[in-house]
Amino acid sequence: MKYDVAVIGAGPSGSFAAEKLSALGFKTLVIDPCDRKKVCAGILTAQYVRKYGINDSFVEKELKGVRISYHDVDAEITYRNAVEYSINRASYDSLNLNCAVGAGSELIKDMALSVKEKDSYVEIKTKKAAVLADYAIISAGVSDLSRSLGGVKLYAYCVQQKKDQKPDDYFEMDLLTGGYSWTVPKKDHVVVGTSSLTGYPDIPGEKGLIPVNGPVKNTFSRRTLLAGDAAGFVSPFEGEGIYYARRSGEIAAEVLSDVLSGKNKLNDYEKRWKKEFDFSTLNKLSTLLSNSMVLEAFVREIRDNERFNKLVEDILTKENKFQVKDIASLIKTLV
Ligand SMILES: Cc1cc2nc3c(=O)[nH]c(=O)nc-3n(C[C@H](O)[C@H](O)[C@H](O)COP(=O)(O)OP(=O)(O)OC[C@H]3O[C@@H](n4cnc5c(N)ncnc54)[C@H](O)[C@@H]3O)c2cc1C
Known part of the structure; x- marks a missing residue:
């Protein structure tokens, strides 16, 4: 047949x-x-939820925003108009x-x-x-x-594990040059993971590959x-x-x-x-952020500059068309 x-x-x-x-x-x-x-x-992103809605049968948690850190610089973005879900x-x-x-x-x-x-x-x-x-x-x-x-x-190697930690309503990204570690809240625990471009990080957990x-x-x-x-x-x-x-x-x-x-x-x-x-804009952004000085300035600006905080929210939620040049020129003045 x-x-x-x-x-x-x-x-x-x-x-x-x-x-x-x-x-x-x-x-x-x-x-x-x-x-x-x-x-x-x-994580079902804001872009996904806007287009397709959500079905309660697989939802674990509604997320209010994201915490982003680089070394000892921490920032938080609370979504103004968007919503994401951990599933x-x-x-x-x-x-x-x-x-x-x-x-x-x-x-x-x-x-x-x-x-x-x-x-x-x-x-x-x-x-x-x-x-x-x-x-x-x-x-x-x-x-x-x-x-x-x-x-x-071309892909990154990821390792992820369940952790008995009380979840809150924020997704956490700990930025590294060439990737990041994450903590994602579920109903009654969190999952933590990390990625590397050169091979699986040497930590216990479930393994997966993500295209880059x-x-x-x-x-x-x-x-x-x-x-x-x-x-x-x-x-x-x-x-x-x-x-x-x-x-x-x-x-x-x-x-x-x-x-x-x-x-x-x-x-x-x-x-x-x-x-x-629009992968080319996202690619340019990711290349820009592969430098440690730029990464630190990026997180500092999210923390201290409201306009920049909103810009990064737009990138994460794909809420408005964003321009890499807006971010690039701002960062240039800082590093
Ligand atoms: C650690 C990690 C965390 C991630 N977190 C997120 C996140 O929070 N939010 C997000 O949006 N994305 C996330 N992603 C990315 C997301 O998981 C993928 O982009 C998405 O699953 C891709 O869907 P797909 O249908 O293309 O492929 P997949 O979901 O990978 O499905 C492929 C299917 O093909 C089947 N298959 C494989 N080989 C064969 C074969 N030879 N014959 C028949 N079947 C085969 C597999 O069994 C599987 O069911 C993450 C990825 C990783 C690795």
Whole structure:
């Protein structure tokens, strides 16, 4: 049997792509072993909440803002117009996959081993079977499969653990040059984590990889589209990825719907995500902050300068279009 679309990986990018395609009437297959825990701090950002709202079933805590520190300089941003949530990531993922299946997607619980593009179809081999589809969405996160198909190759190594500490309502970022450590409040505990560009930090905890440096060069080929982490769609500034995963999965589904109906070509995918996602500004900002003097000035200004505090709130919540040059010129006068 041949599917219209095979979606490989059922994180937010894959599940939302599959749900949309099935709702539009396309024969959709999802392939995921469904046997691993996704290591994630579990913050649904203001950008996400503004667009998609929230479902109480996976919420752990509403967040009032963020505390940012660098060495002994501490600052706090209380969100003026935005709200973010700390969530239970496993419940979120399982609800999204159930919605895709509820909309009509078929699920094969297996690992995809290879994806081969032929002239008129795609052949996917899993551990147990071979399946054919007209098109495939590669939404397998940072994985060997994604990498073998042109997906993300640059990532940071993260280690995270649960800590028995009373949670409050603020997300905490302890900035380091080239990354940060975090504390995220959950219902009755916190999770703490840290990242490194050179290998897993030598501390106990669950391990995960997060793309850095923004999107890969080619996010589409003859019959496949890369979505979510596989495409490198993660903000290089603070590591926000869930919003971009969900939205890129939806865009991929909309584009494939048009392609399957003969109304468009696959390259429309790149045009559409480029119109929506501003990774180049976020990349410039993250490069600017890779210097220790600049980092210290950045946190000091958040603490002491209300306009700057609001500017960084805008960056974190994507509330208003922000300009890296505003931040760059301000920092220049300080260091
Ligand atoms: C430590 C850490 C903390 C993070 N915290 C946040 C946060 O607080 N907020 C935020 O917005 N983002 C956060 N992120 C980023 C976020 O988790 C990702 O951007 C997001 O999960 C990407 O979704 P995805 O659907 O592209 O991939 P994933 O969620 O990684 O899903 C990929 C799926 O593919 C499956 N898969 C892999 N290989 C195969 C294969 N060969 N065959 C079939 N299936 C396969 C996996 O089982 C998995 O289900 C964090 C990341 C890390 C590592």
